Every structure is written in structure tokens, then in C-alpha cells.
Amino acid sequence: GQQLNQSPQSMFIQEGEDVSMNCTSSSIFNTWLWYKQDPGEGPVLLIALYKAGELTSNGRLTAQFGITRKDSFLNISASIPSDVGIYFCAGHNYGQNFVFGPGTRLSVLP
Amino acid sequence: DTEVTQTPKHLVMGMTNKKSLKCEQHMGHRAMYWYKQKAKKPPELMFVYSYEKLSINESVPSRFSPECPNSSLLNLHLHALQPEDSALYLCASSQDPGYNSPLHFGNGTRLTVT
Numbered sequence: 321g322q323q324l325n326q327s328p329q330s331m332f333i334q335e336g337e338d339v340s341m342n343c344t345s346s347s348i349f350n351t352w353l354w355y356k357q358d359p360g361e362g363p364v365l366l367i368a369l370y371k372a373g374e375l376t377s378n379g380r381l382t383a384q385f386g387i388t389r390k391d392s393f394l395n396i397s398a399s400i401p402s403d404v405g406i407y408f409c410a411g412h413n414y415g416q417n418f419v420f421g422p423g424t425r426l427s428v429l430p
Numbered sequence: 431d432t433e434v435t436q437t438p439k440h441l442v443m444g445m446t447n448k449k450s451l452k453c454e455q456h457m458g459h460r461a462m463y464w465y466k467q468k469a470k471k472p473p474e475l476m477f478v479y480s481y482e483k484l485s486i487n488e489s490v491p492s493r494f495s496p497e498c499p500n501s502s503l504l505n506l507h508l509h510a511l512q513p514e515d516s517a518l519y520l521c522a523s524s525q526d527p528g529y530n531s532p533l534h535f536g537n538g539t540r541l542t543v544t
Contacts, residue, residue, distance in 0.1 A: 351530035355535075362434075362522075370530065408472055408473075412530045414529065415528050422472055423470075425470075
């Protein structure tokens with residue numbers, strides 16, 4: 321079946337730094353979603369991408385739908401302590417269910 | 431605040447108990463989902479309801495029994511569970527089943543089977 325890889329698996333950064341993470345697949349997708357999950361809570365939708373090459377922002381977050389349709393990228397600018405959590409990507413093709421990546425765990429050092 | 435509401439937030443049950451998890455959404459979404467999530471892992475799909483009908487069962491053991499009483503409600507009935515079934519159970523909804531409408535998750539029920 322389709323599988324997604326996320327890189328890095330985990331990262332520690334200093335508050336105020338910019339963060340980059342990505343999601344890759346051997347298959348193409350028509351939709352990419354990015355979620356953030358805090359401990360004890362459900363995943364919260366951050367950004368949805370529907371078109372190859374699309375670049376979408378949500379506050380300090382920016383995500384891009386890769387041109388090959390096999391990858392997506394998430395950037396966080398000027399990180400703050402509340403950015404701590406697990407970031408999941410999810411890919412989708414019509415008529416199929418969403419496939420989730422294994423997640424990137426972000427920890428921020430004060 | 432999440433627009434998908436799950437109750438209870440925490441549940442501890444013995445292996446012989448029968449319990450139910452409940453989920454409610456009022457966004458007019460036509461697809462509802464149950465996911466199971468183990469620690470440090472992504473959500474795993476269990477069931478999909480499309481227009482109140484079960485459309486997908488991802489080979490889930492029969493000790494988990496879903497029910498969709500109406501378009502806003504989704505239940506998961508639990509019976510004779512095993513300790514390895516302990517996990518975070520997430521409910522989600524989306525506008526259209528099978529299409530690329532994003533999933534909206536509830537905050538989950540943390541289930542512990544003793």
C-alpha cells in the first residue's frame with residue numbers, strides 16, 4: 321500500500337528559529353494535509369493543499385505541495401514554545417482514504 | 431475548540447466489560463470515521479461511515495462494533511477487549527466521503543483495558 325515518510329523524525333530547536341520538515345512518498349497524491357497534535361488531544365488541521373506547486377500560509381506556517389506530487393513541505397517561522405508537538409502529514413487520492421505519515425516530533429528549547 | 435465532540439475523555443474498563451464511545455459533529459459532514467492511535471504513532475483507520483452507512487471496515491476485530499444512529503452521531507461499542515486494545519480512539523468527520531475533504535478530528539477517548 322501507499323506509505324509516507326516524514327523527515328526529520330524529531331528535532332530540537334531554539335525558540336525563534338525557523339523549522340523545516342517534509343513528507344515524501346513513492347506514489348503521487350492529489351491532496352496533502354498537515355496536522356499538529358498536542359499531547360492528549362486530537363490532530364488539528366493546519367494547512368490543506370490541493371494543487372501541485374501550491375504554496376499556502378497559515379500565520380507563521382507555510383506549506384507547499386511538491387511539483388512531482390510525491391512530496392510536501394512545512395515551514396514554521398520564528399518558533400515559539402507552543403509549537404511543540406507532533407506534526408503529521410497526510411496524503412489523499414480520489415476514492416481512497418487518507419494515508420498518514422509517521423510524524424515529526426518538535427521540541428523547542430526556551 | 432474542536433467541532434467534533436467525543437465522550438468520555440478517559441475510560442478504564444475490564445476485559446469482561448461492555449462500554450461505548452460516543453462522537454458528535456454538527457458541521458453537516460456526511461462521512462464519519464473511527465481511528466485508533468497508539469503512543470507515538472499516526473492514527474490508524476478502523477471504520478468509515480458514508481451517508482450513515484458503513485462503507486469501510488479495516489479488518490477490525492468484532493469486539494469493536496460501530497454504529498451510526500444519524501448523520502451527526504457515531505458510536506463505538508466495546509466488548510471483551512484485550513489489554514493491547516488500550517489506545518487513544520479518535521473520531522473524525524469530513525464533508526464528502528472518498529473525496530479530498532479534510533478530516534476534522536475530535537480530542538479522542540483515552541481507553542485503558544485492564
